[in-house]
Amino acid sequence: MNVFRMPVSAVALAGVALLITGAAAQPASAHPKPVPLRALAAGTGVRIGTAVDMAALADDTTYRRTTAREFNSVTAENVMKWESVEPSRGTYDWQPADDLVRSARAHGQAVRGHTLVWHSQLPGWLTTGVADGSIGATELRGILRNHITTEVKRYKGRIYQWDVVNEVFEEDGSLRNSIWLQQLGPSYIEDAFRWAHAADPKAKLFLNDYNVEGINAKSTAYYDLAKRLRSKGVPVQGFGIQGHLAIQYGFPGQVAENLARFEKLGMQTAFTEVDVRMILPVDEEKLATQATYFRGLLDACVQARRCTSFTVWGFSDKYSWVPGVFDGQGAATLMNEEFARKPAFAAVGEGLAEGA
Ligand code: G3I
Numbered sequence: 001m002n003v004f005r006m007p008v009s010a011v012a013l014a015g016v017a018l019l020i021t022g023a024a025a026q027p028a029s030a031h032p033k034p035v036p037l038r039a040l041a042a043g044t045g046v047r048i049g050t051a052v053d054m055a056a057l058a059d060d061t062t063y064r065r066t067t068a069r070e071f072n073s074v075t076a077e078n079v080m081k082w083e084s085v086e087p088s089r090g091t092y093d094w095q096p097a098d099d100l101v102r103s104a105r106a107h108g109q110a111v112r113g114h115t116l117v118w119h120s121q122l123p124g125w126l127t128t129g130v131a132d133g134s135i136g137a138t139e140l141r142g143i144l145r146n147h148i149t150t151e152v153k154r155y156k157g158r159i160y161q162w163d164v165v166n167e168v169f170e171e172d173g174s175l176r177n178s179i180w181l182q183q184l185g186p187s188y189i190e191d192a193f194r195w196a197h198a199a200d201p202k203a204k205l206f207l208n209d210y211n212v213e214g215i216n217a218k219s220t221a222y223y224d225l226a227k228r229l230r231s232k233g234v235p236v237q238g239f240g241i242q243g244h245l246a247i248q249y250g251f252p253g254q255v256a257e258n259l260a261r262f263e264k265l266g267m268q269t270a271f272t273e274v275d276v277r278m279i280l281p282v283d284e285e286k287l288a289t290q291a292t293y294f295r296g297l298l299d300a301c302v303q304a305r306r307c308t309s310f311t312v313w314g315f316s317d318k319y320s321w322v323p324g325v326f327d328g329q330g331a332a333t334l335m336n337e338e339f340a341r342k343p344a345f346a347a348v349g350e351g352l353a354e355g356a
């Protein structure tokens with residue numbers, strides 16, 4: 001049971017379940033609008049979130065309305081990443097990230113910060129400088145400290161969870177051989193948490209990665225790291241599980257047990273980037289399987305004691321990153337390209353309603 005769960009009467013629940021599944025055969029007048037996901041989530045203690053594509057938010061009215069209506073948490077899909085905020089050294093472009101934070105505030109949404117330290121989407125001036133030796137290790141450490149401090153301070157008090165380090169382990173549980181590890185050694189991870197905490201002591205600070213839904217070598221590496229850091233007093237408070245699944249690979253095992261072991265360390269957990277792709281073309285059976293995968297992760301979150309947010313990595317296939325990266329795959333989100341709700345959308349709604 002989630003500690004924040006509030007009692008909801010069985011009668012209300014039955015009504016909600018009827019509304020979210022929707023009775024297809026009913027005439028329009030007897031077919032009330034579905035209850036928004038964020039309203040269903042209100043009784044669970046879990047925020048329901050989405051990654052936001054800022055170009056779509058600006059240009060696409062349906063996208064904008066759906067973001068505001070369905071979600072009470074938002075994550076910048078790209079605009080808080082280093083290459084976006086500091087494209088040339090010392091020159092910052094906060095505009096799109098500021099726009100997201102402002103939009104979130106206007107719509108009563110909390111903001112997840114993504115992401116401070118990553119091996120990807122680094123600005124060219126930084127990767128080139130490290131590669132040609134013009135930026136040495138001491139200077140790089142100062143640059144990293146400055147980046148974290150500047151960005152976290154800018155949004156101090158307005159970001160409830162930060163993905164401080166993203167994707168720092170390989171599948172076998174060894175540390176990723178990134179420029180951070182190569183230049184600074186493994187202590188860059190604890191430094192990053194300490195610097196972020198100093199800049200905003202109230203934000204919850206997360207580790208974040210993919211392929212760590214269940215118990216495996218990679219998630220165990222995170223568990224060992226979190227345990228070690230917390231025993232040293234390093235301010236790491238959350239474990240973020242991205243949740244990029246694919247129906248052709250099966251549903252991960254031991255998800256609940258995985259959440260539980262992190263929570264036992266006193267940490268929060270969160271699903272931070274959920275989508276479930278499939279090999280195209282779409283058919284009904286694949287969509288039904290996809291719905292069970294979304295529901296499986298959501299149920300694990302709702303039933304965990306300290307799983308605080310469940311974020312989907314975009315809600316419409318129109319803007320999903322998946323087809324651009326996985327050839328022949330797609331349809332990974334809750335709505336199709338025309339914003340029609342898939343079975344997965346109803347499954348998430350039902351999971352929230354039952355979890356309330
Ligand atoms: O903004 C430029 C645009 O100006 C240019 O014309 C265009 C040409 O390719 O590229 C645009 O940038 C793209 C950016 O998305 C914004 O659309 C980048 O090429 C593209 O690589 C980038 O992809 C993002 C990816 O992270 C980068 O690795 C995806 O949108 C984003 O969904 C994805 O998100 C990651 C999480 O941060 C971490 N976990 C995995 C997840 C999926 O890969």
